[in-house]
Amino acid sequence: MDVRYPTHWEADVVLADGGTAHVRPIRPEDADRLRAFYSRLSPESIYFRFFGPHPRLSDREVERFTNVDYVDRVALIATIGTEMVAVIRYDKTGPSEAEIAFLVEDAHQGRGIASVLLEHLAATARENGIATFIADVLPANQKMIAVLRQAGYTAQSSFTEGVVRMTLDLTPTETSLEVTVAREHRAEARSIERLLNPRSVAVVGASREPGGVGQTVLRNLLAADFSGPVYPVHREVRAVAGVRAYPSVTAIDGEVDLAVLAVPAEGVIDLVKECAEKGVRGLIVVSSGFGETGPEGRRRQDELVRIARAYGLRVVGPNCLGIANTDPAVRLNATLAATIPGRGRVGFFSQSGALGTALLHRVAQRGMGISSFVSAGNRADVSGNDLLQYWEEDRATEVILLYLESFGNPRKFARLARRISRRKPIVVVKTGGTTQGVPLGHAAPALGLPDTALTSLFEQAGVIRVDDLIQQFDLAQLLAHQPLPAGPRVGVVGNSDALALLAVDACVRAGLEPRPPVNLGAEAGPAEFGAALSECLAADEVDAVVVIYMPPIPGRREEVAAALVEAARGHMGVAKPVLATFEGRVGMLPELSVDGRDGTPGRGSIPSYAAPEEAVRALAHAVKYAAWRESPAAGEVLIGRGEGSEAARSLVRRTLGDGEGPVVVDAAELLALYGVEVWPVASAPSAEAAVEAADRFGWPVVLKAADPEAAKRAGTIRLGLAGPEALRQAYDDLSRVLGPQTELAVQRMAPQPAVPTVISVEDNPAVGPVVSFGLGEITARLLDDRAYRLAPLSAVDAATLVRSVRAAPLLFGEYGHPPVDVGALEELLVVVGRVADEIPQLHLLELDPVLVGEWGVAVLGARAVLREPQGPRPYGGPRRLGTVTPNL
Incomplete structure (x- = not known):
């Protein structure tokens, strides 16, 4: 390997259609790869590149194109698998100017490869002191002209002798940054959409063994009534769970979009290549035995991701629970969890596979429902940031829940969250607050920040951080079904003085402003509750209402619930959230629900909490988030x-x-x-030097230790010295305190x-x-x-x-x-x-x-x-x- 080879220019990238490619500098050993690439080009593509017929590259051309100095002559290539599919290059023509050209294989045109290569070449050029790109383009080559114009850089064009000359100023602009972010967003969202909306699924390693990992995933797919074909893959058996099995992925007689790998870790790498050959677009690796097992497992995990991306595939996992999509048109449960909540408005991301099963069960118990679910396991490839990109555009997702054990790219997370939080709330449980460590196996760095700093960064991005999963679900059921509060003023309506006082105290502790509670008495029925709630909602000084229904003996539950729902729906003023402690039950209760899409609780359904303090706690988070969203330029x-x-x-x-x-x-x-x-500050090696400096700065002055760290200690500074005698006396005094070896300094005294x-x-x-x-x-x-x-x-x-x-x-x-x-x-x-x-x-x-x-x-x-x-x-x-x- 050439010692000059810039390894840091290598990158895996997501293309516009959601696939992946590898970008790297060209190397001399790419000669045969370049010849093969050129042989697959159409005559039109060759004509546009060389301005005339050029059926083959000469050996001299191949040597020149593959041997570059990575400074004045640079070429980057995009590879998928082992094949080169695109190349872009620049040749320096002036002190800060270079001429560029690129070629994309016809079969891969329209996938955004040229755009992403241009981004990377521009970055390498700036690194090498090049500020301007020049490209000569035939007028008929509209694709290349569009790539150059749509990059967002300041561009100029001229037409001479039948050629369009385009000049690009490589200084990043607001437009170029926005273009990069928008393209990244679309590509990453598309890559997740391909995973969550497959037309067919193969389960590799689905055996007849009861309780086996592969068979469990297969049975869950079938039980969910997945909308497409499901293909068990096992080298020895003919059928699994009554479904025809195939000896290999390539033997499947239909197309495969998604493959679930449930085989020993040692066999996963070979399967990735087999899946790529079949045209599989995404992988879920539920197998363990990777980064969580130590250095050897981590190397295997890195190799898994490297090969999968090289062949154009995204990977969920390894060591994960799987993914689910409750869309009636998909009905995907490619997880190890038998219980998947019904259709809902909440997108849920969990890094922990073991915890994911319990979380899904709890969500289902609450009657909340989810839009989609992803368990990332070791988070080697697909991460929470990818899911944020997808959920931002997913109309079925209105609230985003994240259970995070580590961050792959916290800065990118903050940028995405700041933008998304303006439209959709993001509720996070982040573990590791006491250690800020990273779980074994996770492909993520340690943050090295105090937990208070992490909380501050969440607040900056509008992210709602809660302490535990119960709080996360409490808040999610409010955000998914009720409007955001316009302010902190809370009305309390109930039939228990004791519980109402608990609610009021909880409001005060949370920084909310409770109104005097309305006590309806133990015998209150539907008419009283409905009228009181309506009156409270109509009050200008109320922004949200907590209703407490805890009858001493079983009462008219259904009628009271119907009266509350009707009163909340019938309020004609500004939308105000209503929360309930309804007989101490938790979740989206059927009697408090409004029918929504697919028979799930809709907007206007009233969430219930075990105790009024829990309802108030959720409301306080919602109030703070609503205030952030309404603040000027909150997301900019x-x-x-x-x-x-x-x-x-x-x-x-x-x-x-x-x-x-x-x-x-x-x-x-x-x-x-x-x-x-x-x-300015002046060193004062003597009292007289201090006086001279004070005369220059103007009186009064300050005398202090010259070392900034020493100056922070108590007793190391003398303030308000208004004349020479006072300064000389202070100099002698401070020299005795600090010792004659300590250097002193003089500075003008601030008002x-x-x-x-x-x-x-x-x-x-x-x-x-x-x-x-x-x-x-x-x-x-x-x-x-x-x-x-x-x-x-x-x-x-x-x-x-x-x-x-x-x-x-x-x-x-x-x-x-x-x-x-x-x-x-x-x-x-x-x-x-x-x-x-x-x-x-x-x-x-x-x-x-x-x-x-x-x-x-x-x-x-x-x-x-x-x-x-x-x-x-x-x-x-x-x-x-x-x-x-x-x-x-």
């Missing part, structure tokens, strides 16, 4: 590249030079390019009063740059009272970040402190987020302290740690699936 990050951006990147490159870092620097010059002034705060950015390898904020008081530091957001920040992100710390009231005029200029602080946070987003070499940035007063903000200290990125950021650049161990 405001990104704009200022004049200082390029200068800042140049400064960082000069600072690092030829080294990789890390390099610790004063961040004042970098921040100045973004319009942020860091107050008082002011609140010290700390702003920092750390580039996390899993999620990218994370902005944190907290107060600089010693108590706040000791309690680690900080809040977090992913960079870049919108104005709303900055505002919520400031208000998320427990000590935030000190900024708003409480506890005897005067209110300070919070607006200036929020503007600074937005700028810091921009710096973090635009400078990939910024490993750490710390602004400490940042004084916030009535007069604005003063950044008194700033330092940065620079180093070259350790690989690509978790999200950014061309589309790619999560990586597995490269096979070189």
Whole structure:
């Protein structure tokens, strides 16, 4: 292998039709592969590429095309299986300019291969200092012209001597980024749609053994009355569960869309190739024996994913429960779970296979129903992010539930969730809060973030995080069947004083605003309940109602339920959610349900909870989520590249030079390019030097330890020094306290009063740059009272970040402190987020302290740690699936 070969350019990609391909740089050993590819091209494709007939490539051409330097001459190819199906290349023609050309095999045209190759070639070009692509295209080659124009880059075209010359500026634009995101979304959604909507299913390893894994999946498929043919595959038996069996996948006499693999792990790899030969489009690997077993199993798991993607297949698993789709047109239960809930509005993703069975059973017990279900197991390929892309467009899914044990790409998750949460609520249970570890076998990195930071990042994206599965189901039944509350004001209607008081107390604890409860008495019947609920819903000061029906002896259950449903449906004002504690029963009770599609509980059905506290807890989450959705620009990050951006990147490159870092620097010059002034500080090796510096800065001044870490300790700073004598005395005093070896520094004194705060950015390898904020008081530091957001920040992100710390009231005029200029602080946070987003070499940035007063903000200290990125950021650049161990 050529030592210059850029391994990091390799990527698995999802194509427009949901299939996959592998993108990599061309190599000299691809000569025969290139000849075979060229032999399959149509005369028209060859004519468009070479502007004339060119029936074969000469040996000289093959050598030139396959031998590149990966700098001035670069070629990327797309492969499916072992075959090359497309190639794109550039040849440098000027200092920052290159000419490009590409070819896609006719059988694979229209699958989006050219677009994704152009994204990757543009990224490699920028890496090599190339800013412009030039392409000469025949006017009749409309497909190539469309690919270039639709990429979103700034493009110009001219027509000379029968050729269209297109010039592309490779600087990323808002349009090019939007195009990339939209294409990624469509492709990944399509890849999941192909899995959940198969026309036929093969179960490989379906034996006659009672209780066997393969037979269990087969019987569940048949019991669900799957809409297409089901093919058992077993090398020795002729039939399984009364269904004709086949000795191999390739022996099946019909097409196969989806294959469930239930064979020993050692045999899975060979089956992947067999399935690819048959034209299978997706795999569910329920077999264990992969990453969860140790290093050897992990290597086997990586090989499984690498080969499957290479042949165009997506993989659910391994070591998973399977997938289900309750659509009446599909009726798919390709899982090990015999109990699948009925049709519903909830999409459910679980990484745990063992837990998935219990979860599905509980959902069915509640009468909720699901739209679709995926258990990802070791999550080697298909992940929660893929399902988010699918459920965003799936009309049958109105609420998304995620049970997560690990993250494959948290930054991408946050981006997707921020967009999707504006339309559909996402409710997450995330385990590992105490350890942030990753379960054995999961193809995912450890986050390395405190659990409070993860919660903050969820809040930024509008994701509702709950503590456990019971809370998740409690909230899901509310969100799936009732409208969102317009505010926190809660009415309580019931026939029990004790339970009503519990509901009121729970509202207060949850930050809601309960109205005085309406007690109807133990003997209240349907008329009283219906009238009270109607009156409560009609009140302007009520945003939601909790109804409590707990008769001391069995009462008129059906009639009371009908009265409640009628009152909720008959309210003509603004839609308001109604929740119930109905005889302590849990779920979507038949008597409280409105018939929906497919006979399942429809919109307007009233969810019931075991106790009023549980109903209030679910309502509190819904109130907070509704407020996030209504906040301005809740789902938008405001990104704009200022004049200082390029200068800042140049400064960082000069600072690092030829080294990789890390390099610790004063961040004042970098921040100045973004319009942020860091107050100058002067070293004071003597008292007289301190006085000279004070004369330059202007009095009064501050004397402190020059080491930023030492300056954080109590007793290491002297404030408000208004003249030379006071400064000299303070110098002698501080030298005695710290010792003569400690270097001291002088800085101008900021106006008082002011609140010290700390702003920092750390580039996390899993999620990218994370902005944190907290107060600089010693108590706040000791309690680690900080809040977090992913960079870049919108104005709303900055505002919520400031208000998320427990000590935030000190900024708003409480506890005897005067209110300070919070607006200036929020503007600074937005700028810091921009710096973090635009400078990939910024490993750490710390602004400490940042004084916030009535007069604005003063950044008194700033330092940065620079180093070259350790690989690509978790999200950014061309589309790619999560990586597995490269096979070189």
